[in-house]
Amino acid sequence: MAVGPASLAHPVAGRPFTLKGVLEREGVFSWLMLSPGVLFLLAFIAYPFFYGIFLSLEDRRVASPGVFVGLANFQTLMGDAVFWQVTRNTFVYVAATTVLKLAGGLGMALVMNQRFRGRNLARAFLLLPFIVPTALSTVAWMWILDPTFSVVNWLLVHTGVVAKGYSFLGNATLAMGSLIVVNTWRGMPFYGITLLAGLQTISPDLYEAASIDGATTTQRFRYVTLPIIKPVLIIVTMFSVIFTFGDFQLIYALTHGGPANATHVFSTWAFDIGMSAGLLGMGAAVALAILPALAALIVALTIYLRRE
Amino acid sequence: MRTRREFLTLTAGAVATTALGSRQVAAAPKALTTVRESSFIKAFDDYFAKTLLPEYEKLTGIKMSYEAVSVGGMLTRLTTIAETKSGPEVAMTAINWPHLFDASLVDVTDLATEIGKKLGPWHDNVLDAVVVNKKWKALPWGNIGQLEVYRTDWFAEVGVKKFPETWEDLLSAGRLLKKKGHPFGFELGHGFGDNHGWLYPLLWSYGGREVDKDGKTVLIDSSETAKAVDFCRKFYQETMLEDVLGWTDVNNNKAYLGEQISCTNNASSILVVAKRDFPEIARVTDHGLNPQGPKGRYHIINAVSHAIMSHAPDQPATKAFVRWLYDDKQMSRWLASGDAYYAPFLAGYDNHPMWNSEPRYLPYKESLKTSRLHGWPGPAGHALAESVAKYVLVDMFAKACRGDATKDVIATAASQLKQIYKAK
Numbered sequence: 001m002a003v004g005p006a007s008l009a010h011p012v013a014g015r016p017f018t019l020k021g022v023l024e025r026e027g028v029f030s031w032l033m034l035s036p037g038v039l040f041l042l043a044f045i046a047y048p049f050f051y052g053i054f055l056s057l058e059d060r061r062v063a064s065p066g067v068f069v070g071l072a073n074f075q076t077l078m079g080d081a082v083f084w085q086v087t088r089n090t091f092v093y094v095a096a097t098t099v100l101k102l103a104g105g106l107g108m109a110l111v112m113n114q115r116f117r118g119r120n121l122a123r124a125f126l127l128l129p130f131i132v133p134t135a136l137s138t139v140a141w142m143w144i145l146d147p148t149f150s151v152v153n154w155l156l157v158h159t160g161v162v163a164k165g166y167s168f169l170g171n172a173t174l175a176m177g178s179l180i181v182v183n184t185w186r187g188m189p190f191y192g193i194t195l196l197a198g199l200q201t202i203s204p205d206l207y208e209a210a211s212i213d214g215a216t217t218t219q220r221f222r223y224v225t226l227p228i229i230k231p232v233l234i235i236v237t238m239f240s241v242i243f244t245f246g247d248f249q250l251i252y253a254l255t256h257g258g259p260a261n262a263t264h265v266f267s268t269w270a271f272d273i274g275m276s277a278g279l280l281g282m283g284a285a286v287a288l289a290i291l292p293a294l295a296a297l298i299v300a301l302t303i304y305l306r307r308e
Numbered sequence: 309m310r311t312r313r314e315f316l317t318l319t320a321g322a323v324a325t326t327a328l329g330s331r332q333v334a335a336a337p338k339a340l341t342t343v344r345e346s347s348f349i350k351a352f353d354d355y356f357a358k359t360l361l362p363e364y365e366k367l368t369g370i371k372m373s374y375e376a377v378s379v380g381g382m383l384t385r386l387t388t389i390a391e392t393k394s395g396p397e398v399a400m401t402a403i404n405w406p407h408l409f410d411a412s413l414v415d416v417t418d419l420a421t422e423i424g425k426k427l428g429p430w431h432d433n434v435l436d437a438v439v440v441n442k443k444w445k446a447l448p449w450g451n452i453g454q455l456e457v458y459r460t461d462w463f464a465e466v467g468v469k470k471f472p473e474t475w476e477d478l479l480s481a482g483r484l485l486k487k488k489g490h491p492f493g494f495e496l497g498h499g500f501g502d503n504h505g506w507l508y509p510l511l512w513s514y515g516g517r518e519v520d521k522d523g524k525t526v527l528i529d530s531s532e533t534a535k536a537v538d539f540c541r542k543f544y545q546e547t548m549l550e551d552v553l554g555w556t557d558v559n560n561n562k563a564y565l566g567e568q569i570s571c572t573n574n575a576s577s578i579l580v581v582a583k584r585d586f587p588e589i590a591r592v593t594d595h596g597l598n599p600q601g602p603k604g605r606y607h608i609i610n611a612v613s614h615a616i617m618s619h620a621p622d623q624p625a626t627k628a629f630v631r632w633l634y635d636d637k638q639m640s641r642w643l644a645s646g647d648a649y650y651a652p653f654l655a656g657y658d659n660h661p662m663w664n665s666e667p668r669y670l671p672y673k674e675s676l677k678t679s680r681l682h683g684w685p686g687p688a689g690h691a692l693a694e695s696v697a698k699y700v701l702v703d704m705f706a707k708a709c710r711g712d713a714t715k716d717v718i719a720t721a722a723s724q725l726k727q728i729y730k731a732k
Contacts, residue, residue: 061690063390063412080727081720082698146559147551148568169554170497172710258498259553260706261699275384276697278408278690 055284062278073285082261082269083286090265090290093180094244100184101240102233105191110221112192113199123193130189138253141182145169145254172262175255179263182250187243191236198232199225231305238301245290266290337622339371340629342614343389343396345382348577352646360638364629372629380500380557389617397620398630401613402452403696404681404688406438406445413445414616414623416630420444423634427656434653436681436688437611446613447634450643450650451679453672454505454608456596457564457578458571459589462490471596475513475539478571478599482547485570492547493569496706499557503702504682505608506573506598511536511701512680513601518701519686519729526731528704529722532603537708537717539601544709553706565589573598576669580647595671597678607675608682612650651676686729694728 022028056073060066077083112123129137143149145168153165168178202225210220248267251257257264257272264272266286274283342361347353353376361372375396377385382400389395390412406413420438424430430448438446456478458471466484482492495502511517515532519525544552549569551559560572565586572578582590598607614633620626632638636656643652644662648669652660653676663673683692695701704721708714725731 061408062387063409076727080724082724146562147549148563148566167550167554170549170551171553175554255554256498256556258556258699258706259496260703260710272697273694275387277694278387279694 052284052288055281056288058281060279060281060284062280066281069281073282074289076282077285077289082264083289085261086264086266086269086286087289089176089261089263090245091293092176093183093247093263093265094241096180097183097187097244098237098241100180101187101191102237104184104188105236106195106233108188108192109195109199110225112196123196126192127189129186130193134186134249135253137186138182138250141178141250142254145178169255170259172259175259175263179251179254182254183244183247186250187240190240194236195229195232198229202228234301234305238298241297242294245294337370337397337620337625339373340398340626341373341375341396342398342400343375343377343382343385344400345402346376346379347646347649348379348575349580349646349649352642352649355642355645360633360642363638364632367632370625370629389619393619395617395619397617397626399615399617400449401438401446401615402610404437404683404692406613406615407440407689408693409615410440410445412618414618414620414627415443415445416447416616416627417444419627419631419634420447422631423447423654427636427639427654429655431653431655431676433609433676433679433681434611436684437609438613446615447630448611448613448653450612450646450652451672451676452501452575452610452612452649453651453675453679454502454509454573454575454598454610455671455675456571456598457574457576458594458596459490459592460594461592462488462570471594472599475510475543475599475601479539479543479547482543482571486547490570491549491568492543492571493549493552493555493560493563494543494571494573495555495557495560496544496552496702496709497555497559498699498702499555499559501610502555502557502560502572502574503699504696505610507540507701507705508608508680508682508684509598509606510540510601510705512606512684513598513604514539515601515603517685518683518695518725519691519731521685521687523687523689523691523729524731526722526725526729528725529718533718534714536601537705537714540705541708541714553710576647576649576672579668580649594668597671597675605678607679609679611653611681648672691729695725698724698728700724700728 023032055066057068057070058066059069059072108126112119112126116122144151147153147165147167147170150165150168152168156162157165166174169175206224206228207220210224215223246267247265248271251263251265251268252271255263257268266289270283270286273286274280277283342356344353344356357374357376361374364370365372382402383405386399386401386405386409389399390409393412401409401413420430434448434451438444438448456471462485463469463471463481466481466488468481468484472478472481485491494506496507497503511533514536516530516536517527517532520527549563560569560574561578561581563569564572564574564578565582567589576595579590579593579595582593598605614630616623616626616630633642639652640657640660640662643650643657643660646662648662648666651672658673663670681688681692682696686692700721704717707717707720
């Protein structure tokens with residue numbers, strides 16, 4: 001029997017070959033522990049991802065075999081005015097909601113980090129928008145934004161602010177604005193709670209020392225709080241941008257991309273093309289069109305984080 | 309009993325085939341599942357799930373199951389069934405889906421011919437929806453018509469006692485009604501049915517067409533389309549609420565039953581729900597045919613049909629179930645439970661008692677004669693599905709209503725259609 005030098009040097013060499021012995025080897029055991037996670041990632045992340053890329057290179061219609069077409073789907077998209085409108089919509093939606101969620105979430109975290117009566121209850125309530133299933137909260141928003149039954153319009157009209165209610169989902173600009181508000185409402189607690197966790201790691205001694213040195217509240221925030229929570233801020237922004245780029249339920253339920261494509265984003269448009277039109281290849285190409293922007297963002301943020 | 313005999317013969321045949329042939333298929337199926345989109349008519353869905361399926365189960369011993377898909381979700385479900393080649397053996401189809409799923413559906417020409425002989429003939433215009441390359445890929449059940457639903461009391465207040473015959477007359481009535489605080493509400497957003505349901509007929513009634521029969525010549529850029537677009541803009545601005553531009557299919561029902569609009573284009577579900585939950589609104593609700601334009605009167609076909617999936621392990625037995633379902637003994641009862649929501653495409657049912665219980669549903673039967681499939685006269689294939697999914701026609705009209713120039717919106721639609729139909 002050929003025995004390698006590593007085995008000779010190993011203390012278990014010479015012992016009978018048992019399952020327990022194999023499992024006790026670090027290399028085997030670590031892979032064993034990792035395997036459920038790796039298998040999960042392979043099955044539910046890697047496989048769909050690579051299958052998506054494969055589909056995007058095919059003229060693949062539903063229930064029919066695909067024909068390899070190379071980059072033809074992407075070429076078609078480049079010449080489609082709606083694709084560029086969808087791209088614009090997606091970037092406006094993601095940029096506006098990210099800024100609002102970041103600012104609001106930071107404010108929320110700073111307030112929640114103060115000591116006041118009922119703080120724990122307030123924290124629990126602030127998480128509600130994030131906990132309630134999106135489809136359910138969207139139905140509530142559907143009623144809030146309905147011109148006929150809208151509580152917002154009712155208030156505005158009855159307090160004399162406006163004579164006639166707004167068409168929140170019928171007007172292209174207001175529809176996008178409304179979606180941004182709803183997404184911000186839903187996503188802000190994610191920022192708030194994560195940043196709060198970051199804030200709680202800051203030692204009170206630092207604030208005390210800064211105060212003794214004569215730092216104002218703004219200076220304490222600028223030179224103590226912000227540098228310490230910056231890594232958390234970047235991570236939470238990265239996650240949020242990824243989630244928002246792929247946001248589907250909210251838009252699909254409220255406007256379905258209307259009026260006249262004014263609120264269509266990559267995910268809703270990809271769904272319509274892939275599922276409603278049965279063009280699975282083209283649908284995959286639309287969905288993949290977000291990839292370069294997302295990849296660039298993730299790489300940039302990761303490099304920045306490492307440098308820090 | 310004839311149906312039982314037929315079934316037994318088929319089952320025996322299937323068993324014999326199985327015993328002699330394939331080793332994979334074991335005798336008659338132990339279970340069959342039918343997937344359908346929930347209708348707005350609960351009694352209709354219940355009749356299928358709680359009366360018909362148990363009857364068939366008792367008759368044959370096959371475990372019958374029903375899978376209900378929420379409204380608007382059937383196409384997605386059908387996609388997953390066809391792609392994974394698993395799941396329900398009998399599936400509901402609509403619009404032009406048999407063309408999209410052609411390869412996954414069993415040829416049911418024999419059944420269609422048989423049913424047509426007994427209860428037909430079939431209405432010609434439904435063939436576009438279900439016949440693919442001369443083979444029937446689904447059996448039409450009934451049309452979910454899209455008609456004008458209106459408030460008789462408010463129309464009477466402005467002196468309109470009978471529903472207007474032409475689009476121009478409807479516009480005149482709408483002007484008066486809007487002034488009185490009763491605007492119209494026709495969907496111009498990205499819903500799945502109530503938008504195309506009136507916009508294709510409007511286009512056709514002005515002589516406009518998306519694409520020619522050949523599926524290669526895009527016809528949308530025409531003076532007829534321009535007239536339809538100009539009318540639609542006027543119709544929207546002078547009779548409607550701004551919000552219709554963002555409406556999906558639920559909104560017009562809500563607005564009508566919330567007494568916010570006096571007229572919309574919808575299936576009969578508004579009246580059905582009103583009768584159940586808002587009797588005072590039901591009393592003053594009626595239906596009218598789509599108005600005529602300069603080139604005639606049109607309606608949309610949405611042929612709800614049943615198809616057999618080719619992955620069904622025992623196709624003869626699955627066919628036997630569908631044959632039983634389309635037997636007058638079953639079909640008649642099931643149709644009646646649907647409150648005339650589904651208008652059958654079989655001439656034999658033109659005078660069925662289902663039409664007698666409520667005269668206000670009769671226009672839905674009447675509309676069948678002038679109904680056409682989306683995209684007509686173009687072919688009913690993938691390109692049509694793409695045009696519908698991309699809301700080419702809806703957005704053309706919606707942008708014009710928003711204020712864009714007629715020539716611009718038509719040019720955009722023409723360029724999209726040329727790309728979709730790969731026309732030069």
